[in-house]
Amino acid sequence: MTNDPVPAFPPHMKRFFDAELETFRSHLILMGETAASQVRAAIKALVDSNASLADQVIAADDELDQLEIKIDEEAMRYMNLRAPVATELRLVIVGMKASHDLERVGDEATSIAKRAVRLSAEPPLKPYVDIPRMANIALEMLRDALDCFLNGDTAKALAVCRRDAEVDSINKQLYRELTSFMIEKPGTISRAIELMFISKSLERIADHATNIAEEMIYLAKGKDVRHSEEVKKNGSVA
Amino acid sequence: MNLTMNKDVQTPPSAGQPVSAPNPAASRPAAAPAPAAGPAFEVKDLNLWYGTHRAVQDVTLQIPARQVTAIIGPSGCGKSTFLRTLNRMHELTPGAYHTGTILMDGRDLYGPGTDPTVVRRRVGMVFQKSNPFPTMSVAENVLAGLRLNGVRDKALLRERLEKSLRMAALWDEVKDHLHKSGISLSGGQQQRLCIARALAVRPEILLMDEPCSALDPIATAKVEELIHEIKREYTIVIVTHNMQQAARCSDRTAFFYMGKLIEYAETQQIFMNPSNPQTEAYVSGRFG
Numbered sequence: 240m241t242n243d244p245v246p247a248f249p250p251h252m253k254r255f256f257d258a259e260l261e262t263f264r265s266h267l268i269l270m271g272e273t274a275a276s277q278v279r280a281a282i283k284a285l286v287d288s289n290a291s292l293a294d295q296v297i298a299a300d301d302e303l304d305q306l307e308i309k310i311d312e313e314a315m316r317y318m319n320l321r322a323p324v325a326t327e328l329r330l331v332i333v334g335m336k337a338s339h340d341l342e343r344v345g346d347e348a349t350s351i352a353k354r355a356v357r358l359s360a361e362p363p364l365k366p367y368v369d370i371p372r373m374a375n376i377a378l379e380m381l382r383d384a385l386d387c388f389l390n391g392d393t394a395k396a397l398a399v400c401r402r403d404a405e406v407d408s409i410n411k412q413l414y415r416e417l418t419s420f421m422i423e424k425p426g427t428i429s430r431a432i433e434l435m436f437i438s439k440s441l442e443r444i445a446d447h448a449t450n451i452a453e454e455m456i457y458l459a460k461g462k463d464v465r466h467s468e469e470v471k472k473n474g475s476v477a
Numbered sequence: 478m479n480l481t482m483n484k485d486v487q488t489p490p491s492a493g494q495p496v497s498a499p500n501p502a503a504s505r506p507a508a509a510p511a512p513a514a515g516p517a518f519e520v521k522d523l524n525l526w527y528g529t530h531r532a533v534q535d536v537t538l539q540i541p542a543r544q545v546t547a548i549i550g551p552s553g554c555g556k557s558t559f560l561r562t563l564n565r566m567h568e569l570t571p572g573a574y575h576t577g578t579i580l581m582d583g584r585d586l587y588g589p590g591t592d593p594t595v596v597r598r599r600v601g602m603v604f605q606k607s608n609p610f611p612t613m614s615v616a617e618n619v620l621a622g623l624r625l626n627g628v629r630d631k632a633l634l635r636e637r638l639e640k641s642l643r644m645a646a647l648w649d650e651v652k653d654h655l656h657k658s659g660i661s662l663s664g665g666q667q668q669r670l671c672i673a674r675a676l677a678v679r680p681e682i683l684l685m686d687e688p689c690s691a692l693d694p695i696a697t698a699k700v701e702e703l704i705h706e707i708k709r710e711y712t713i714v715i716v717t718h719n720m721q722q723a724a725r726c727s728d729r730t731a732f733f734y735m736g737k738l739i740e741y742a743e744t745q746q747i748f749m750n751p752s753n754p755q756t757e758a759y760v761s762g763r764f765g
Contacts, residue, residue: 252763322721324748325757461750 256321260330263313267334267341270306271385271451274341275378277303277348278444282374285355285437286367293359296352303345310338326458333458337388340447340454344381347440347447354433364420364430373409373441380448384435387455396459399452400470406445413438515583517542517682517712518563523577525558525567532558533575534736540729545704545713547727547744549720555736556716560684563714564600565593581682598626602681607667607689609659609674615642616655618670622678638678644707645673646699665696672703683707685715689722701726704737720760724748732756 277296284293311409314331319325323331380399387396417431417438464470516539525533526621533555540546540563548556562575565586577585586596609618619638620628628634638655642648647669651662659670668688675683687706689697704713704726717723723730724744731741732753740747741757751757758764 254762324720324724324760325751328749386651 243435256317259313259317259321260327263310263317263331263334264356266306266310266313267338268309268385268389270303270338270341271381271388273299273303273306274344274348275381277345277372278351278378278381281348281351281355282371284352285358286371287362288355288359290356290359291354293352295354295401297349300345300349302375303342307338329458329461333454335473337451337454340450344444347444351437351440352466354437358430358433361430364427364434369409369413369416370434370437370441373406373413373438376406376409377441377445377448380406380445384448384455387452387459391459393404393456393459396452396455397464397470400449400464403445403449406442410438410442478678502573515542516540517581518586519578519580519583520562520577521580523559523562523575523579525555525562525573525575527558527570528572532736533562536577536733536738538731538738538741540712540714541709543710543713544728545708545715545726546637547723547730548714548716548720548733549723549730549759550716550733550739551759552735553735556731557686559733560602560686560714560716563595563682563684564602566602567595568593570575598622598678599680599734600682600684601675601678602684603668603672603675603686603688605690606672607664607691609662609667609670611658611660613659614650614656615659615670616657619673619677621674626678641673641677643671644676645704647673663696665692665699668696669699669703672700676707680711682712682714685713687716687718690718697722720748720762732759734759 277299280292281296283289284296314335317331318328321327379403383399386392387399414435417435420427421431431462453463456462456464519542520539520547521537523536524531525531531733536559548560550556557638558567561579562579563586567573567575574751575587581600588613610621614622616638619641620634623634623637639652642651647666650666651657651670654661659667662670668691672688689700692700701722704715707713708728715723715726727744729742730744730747732739732747732751734755740751740753742752746752747756748760751760755764
């Protein structure tokens with residue numbers, strides 16, 4: 240390979256189908272924002288015992304489902320007609336996978352909202368502290384993973400992979416706490432189970448955020464960091 | 478002509494070497510794949526000038542044996558010129574000269590003891606435009622190189638004719654028309670005829686300069702299938718403007734730009750995650 244300065248390169252050519260990729264990217268960004276706002280609203284509905292807000296979350300899930308279908312269609316069309324390579328190919332593949340993760344985030348938000356409707360009819364089991372904390376971490380993870388998509392900041396995405404353990408740990412702690420509630424006061428069982436599932440949903444949302452972060456690292460660097468112990472422990476890409 | 482045997486046509490056998498003497502083209506066994514040893518070519522600091530124009534600049538790379546190496550790059554980037562240095566074809570162009578070294582199987586391709594005609598027998602070439610000998614039949618075209626090398630054994634010629642045409646995926650289409658003129662075939666068939674002609678002399682290396690650029694998708698698929706089939710036995714270097722063809726056919730890809738080698742890596746890396754932004758711009762069609 241030459242070590243000399245590389246020859247001057249002409250400016251990139253605008254291709255007539257570049258707009259298709261831009262649309263694809265913007266749909267993925269929209270999906271990310273919609274999924275995050277669904278989670279945020281579901282948690283607010285839970286904390287405020289606001290059944291009507293929870294119903295809105297449940298109704299809005301269809302929007303995410305439709306975006307996922309649209310992104311899949313656009314990705315398949317682009318691969319079929321434009322034969323993408325390199326970053327573009329990674330973008331299309333990652334876009335399809337990330338949209339699936341985001342659709343699942345939406346499903347978890349819907350599940351939380353349904354439980355919030357049921358819980359709103361009863362007095363709170365205890366003040367909501369850990370669940371909003373978990374939700375905040377999961378939402379921050381989702382935001383950082385999507386930031387990596389917007390500006391290629393892989394350091395943030397790597398941090399997301401490390402933070403997953405934090406959410407797992409709160410989930411386990413809540414599980415133990417809610418189990419004690421149930422043992423001590425059988426009258427709390429139904430509410431405690433709803434909260435356990437909500438906690439599990441948030442843990443899954445964090446998992447999806449981690450998947451998206453890994454996908455965005457692959458998009459930016461072309462390196463597959465899934466299931467890498469090194470990334471989980473040290474937060475670095477070899 | 479379409480294979481590099483043309484020098485053989487013009488060069489009489491050297492004194493003391495009878496025409497009937499066994500020659501590599503006739504005697505090379507029918508391709509039991511030898512174990513892949515070192516690289517087929519080791520190119521070091523290669524520069525090539527056409528007069529004052531430096532068409533290839535400081536190129537260093539190794540071309541592995543029994544693999545397909547694709548060379549890509551925009552028009553005028555030096556890829557065809559580079560290809561021609563691998564069998565000394567550029568020496569036929571007035572004013573062309575080179576510096577640097579090319580080793581073929583560890584021996585200097587341009588060393589004083591190296592006969593260009595032998596080089597071109599070992600390194601066959603297929604050109605962009607098919608060019609069968611117009612006055613020859615299909616069979617005569619395929620066997621031209623062998624006959625010029627003095628092969629007279631009819632059984633061997635027959636066997637080589639069929640084998641070469643089969644390898645070029647043309648046998649079934651022409652077996653009943655072997656005595657028809659080579660130029661009576663379709664464009665795609667003519668190109669495969671030229672490939673069969675190049676294969677008939679059993680070169681070790683096949684250079685292909687945009688072999689499919691004038692072919693329809695079916696003929697292109699047949700040539701690509703052929704490349705896939707014969708790469709167990711041959712080292713193939715293919716220049717192509719078709720990115721997908723490079724991605725489909727080759728094991729390694731070299732990207733040239735303005736005479737320089739910009740990136741050379743496994744084909745999957747070039748098309749999945751190139752390390753040079755210029756390569757990425759070119760392979761994704763954002764160049765221009």
